[in-house]
Amino acid sequence: MNDRISPEPPATLAELMRRGNVFAEQCPSREVLKHVTSRWGVLLLVALRDGTQRFSDLRRKVGGISEKMLAQTLQWLEADGFVARIAHPVVPPHVEYSLTLLGEELAQKVEALADWIEFKLPEIMAARASRENPAD
Amino acid sequence: MNDRISPEPPATLAELMRRGNVFAEQCPSREVLKHVTSRWGVLLLVALRDGTQRFSDLRRKVGGISEKMLAQTLQWLEADGFVARIAHPVVPPHVEYSLTLLGEELAQKVEALADWIEFKLPEIMAARASRENPAD
DNA sequence: CGGTATCCTGTTTGATACTG
DNA sequence: CAGTATCAAACAGGATACCG
Numbered sequence: 625m626n627d628r629i630s631p632e633p634p635a636t637l638a639e640l641m642r643r644g645n646v647f648a649e650q651c652p653s654r655e656v657l658k659h660v661t662s663r664w665g666v667l668l669l670v671a672l673r674d675g676t677q678r679f680s681d682l683r684r685k686v687g688g689i690s691e692k693m694l695a696q697t698l699q700w701l702e703a704d705g706f707v708a709r710i711a712h713p714v715v716p717p718h719v720e721y722s723l724t725l726l727g728e729e730l731a732q733k734v735e736a737l738a739d740w741i742e743f744k745l746p747e748i749m750a751a752r753a754s755r756e757n758p759a760d
Numbered sequence: 761m762n763d764r765i766s767p768e769p770p771a772t773l774a775e776l777m778r779r780g781n782v783f784a785e786q787c788p789s790r791e792v793l794k795h796v797t798s799r800w801g802v803l804l805l806v807a808l809r810d811g812t813q814r815f816s817d818l819r820r821k822v823g824g825i826s827e828k829m830l831a832q833t834l835q836w837l838e839a840d841g842f843v844a845r846i847a848h849p850v851v852p853p854h855v856e857y858s859l860t861l862l863g864e865e866l867a868q869k870v871e872a873l874a875d876w877i878e879f880k881l882p883e884i885m886a887a888r889a890s891r892e893n894p895a896d
Numbered sequence: 897c898g899g900t901a902t903c904c905t906g907t908t909t910g911a912t913a914c915t916g
Numbered sequence: 917c918a919g920t921a922t923c924a925a926a927c928a929g930g931a932t933a934c935c936g
Contacts, residue, residue, distance in 0.1 A: 651878075652881060652884075652885060653874070653877045653878045653881055656877050656881070656884055657802065657874065657877055658799075660873075660877065661797035661798075661802065662797075662908090663794070663908085663909080666793060666797060667782065667783065670782070671783065678917080678918090679917070679918050679919075680917065680918075683918095685783060686783055687783050687784055687785040688785040690909070690910050690911075691910095691918080691919070691920090692909075692910070692911090692919090692920085692921095693908085693909065693910080694919095695918080695919060695920080696909095703887070703888055703891065704884050704887060704888060705883065705884055705886070705887025705888070711918090714917095715916085715917090716916095716917040716918080717916080717917050717918050717919080718917070718918090719917080719918060719919085726880065726883055726884070726887070729876070729880075730876065730877075730880075733869075733872060733873045733876055734873065736869060736872075737796075737866075737869045737870065737873060738782050738789065738793065740865070740866065740869055741782075741789050741792050741793060741796070741866075742781070742782055742787075742789050744862065744865075744866075745788060745789060745792070747841060747862060748788075748792055748840050748841055748862070749788065750841070751839070751840060751841025751862070752839050752840065752841070755839065798928085799928080799929085800929095814897085814898090815897075815898055815899075816897070816898080826929070826930055826931080827898080827899070827900095827930095828899095828900085828929075828930070828931090829928085829929060829930080830899095831898080831899060831900080832928095832929095847898085850897095851897090851936090852897040852898080853897045853898050853899080853936080854897075854898090855897080855898060855899085
């Protein structure tokens with residue numbers, strides 16, 4: 625990423641990283657945030673709260689996701705320590721995905737956000753309708 | 761958005777009732793989720809928790825954002841009813857942005873998520889380091 | 897000051913085909 | 917079944933210029 629120095633440098637880079645200041649674009653949490661808030665990251669984390677599931681289960685559950693993005697997003701989440709992957713060495717392959725303890729904590733917060741949006745959808749749609757929704 | 765209605769293998773009814781229909785491709789929640797979890801949506805919502813601010817204030821506070829994306833993201837959030845925009849008819853223009861009640865609720869949840877990630881960053885980075893840092 | 901219009905680029909995503 | 921490889925399309929985002 626071609627992150628540039630943020631115009632608000634009251635602290636050193638090291639200090640910003642240590643404090644985890646998300647406004648600093650050098651902060652690694654931006655990367656994690658990117659995985660989590662990616663188009664499929666949110667949906668996958670919520671989906672996995674239902675318990676251990678296979679690749680094809682997830683593909684079926686999360687509408688519209690391609691194999692490629694499912695694999696890639698799962699790999700991101702696995703690398704970040706949110707998802708555990710267990711491949712049983714059988715033919716045909718049998719791979720199971722589940723949330724780690726860390727992932728479960730995260731998924732709870734993500735789901736709280738998603739649920740809130742769904743719950744408030746009537747208000748949100750009303751807000752949109754009340755103004756001539758200009759551009760998407 | 762061009763979310764098309766596609767022949768989606770639907771989740772069970774019980775599934776949809778239990779957790780809402782965000783898994784359905786055509787669910788409007790996805791649209792809102794996209795605005796909220798967009799690269800600048802998260803940052804802007806958190807930034808606006810500091811209170812009413814002008815366009816240029818926000819541009820300065822959120823490092824690296826372009827005028828275009830600031831304007832566009834603010835318009836999304838305004839259309840969704842999260843942000844209030846007040847333009848004072850003076851020359852030169854004076855426009856103020858603030859969170860609505862709805863937006864304040866949302867911003868709290870978004871900030872909780874971002875804070876959690878920052879707080880858990882050491883664990884996350886440890887998970888990443890423990891494996892051959894794959895891609896991205 | 898607070899935008900919009902235009903053009904342009906890199907990234908993300910999807911369709912399809914293929915493999916262990 | 918659970919992916920990977922490849923290619924093409926769509927989109928987010930940035931730079932610049934201009935306007936009320």
